Amino acid sequence: MSSSTLSSRIDASVLTAIAPRPPKAKAARQAAIIAEFGKMLPALLLQFGATTALRIDHLLAQVAHESDGFCTTEEYASGAAYEGRADLGNTQKGDGKRFKGRGPIQLTGRGNHRQFTIWLRKIIATCPNFETNPELVAIFPWAGWAVFFFWSTKALNALADRDDLVAVTKIVNGGRNGLDDRAKYLAKAKNAVAKLMADAIDAAQKFTSIRRGSIDFERVEQLQRALAAAGHYLLTIDGHFGPGTEGAVKTFQRSRGLTADGIVGDKTWGGLAPYFEKELA
CATH class of the missing domain: 1.10.530.10 (Lysozyme)
Incomplete structure (x- = not known):
């Protein structure tokens, strides 16, 4: 946006x-x-x-x-x-x-x-x-x-x-x-x-975005594992999208030239895709 x-x-x-x-x-x-x-x-x-x-x-x-x-x-x-x-x-x-x-x-x-x-x-x-x-x-x-x-x-x-x-x-x-x-x-x-911002992203992409406070625990856990694999971010893998996960997302986004908004939409998912242990649900 x-x-x-x-x-x-x-x-x-x-x-x-x-x-x-x-x-x-x-x-x-x-x-x-x-x-x-x-x-x-x-x-x-x-x-x-x-x-x-x-x-x-x-x-x-x-x-x-x-x-x-x-x-x-x-x-x-x-x-x-x-x-x-x-x-x-x-x-x-x-x-x-x-x-x-x-x-x-x-x-x-x-x-x-x-x-x-x-x-x-x-x-x-x-x-x-x-x-x-x-x-x-x-x-x-x-x-x-x-x-x-x-x-x-x-x-x-x-x-x-x-x-x-x-x-x-x-x-x-x-x-x-x-x-x-x-x-x-x-x-x-x-x-x-x-x-x-997340609602606007969702309207323009095929994946539902996740952000701080999201309660899709399985997908957040997957995100956390991918972030850890991508850059060795110090994260607790707990399935909760809190401030630590948001900070790691922003760091990853900046490293890839993406808008550092902490919202995980299509582009951020795409950048992390090589680090997922399994296909996105």
Whole structure:
């Protein structure tokens, strides 16, 4: 699947797969955010180069955490803790509350709202002045644009390429706050995006692909034995397609000039064929 094709398939259904089941009081708001943000994602992901699986995975994981599982576009706290924060551009009395976190990625501070306005007016000349009207950052479509303002100006695609959750989190939140929760969302995002990719592969090939989490234990065992024979990868032959097997698949794919997505489709099966002990079932 090409990067542009992948980004075009990231929509509300993917967000729903990542999102937790909310309390009843938050359900309607979550559904509205997922619907609105989902509509914007395909075009914005493509426009700002967040088109690979890892870039999409990390972006969605961070947004999911910052938005309380897509349940809010406004920070629950008052913002008083940001009062006087010169690093956020909060130089006037009341700036802490006035410029508290808004948007799915919680854009915070007068300075960021000013820079967001400057940035977006180069794309949409008639957009609002968010320094004057910060509350609009919590409303779509501006809330969606705010995500990509932050993501692109902080060059987070490069960190996502390294699969470096700690580094991405430090830029988004200034430290390791909520790292465990972000890791859980990242795992869910990786699974949802990998499923999209596997489904697309299956539609275009004669063999059903397998990927991390596949429960075809016999075929996974066969895969593991072939990988071990092909490159002496250190694998436990257990029939479970976990992170170790996925890493070995990616290593093998890179060695053969294939797309290193960890999904075992026709081309990967073909490359491993000489190492199988028996014919594919």
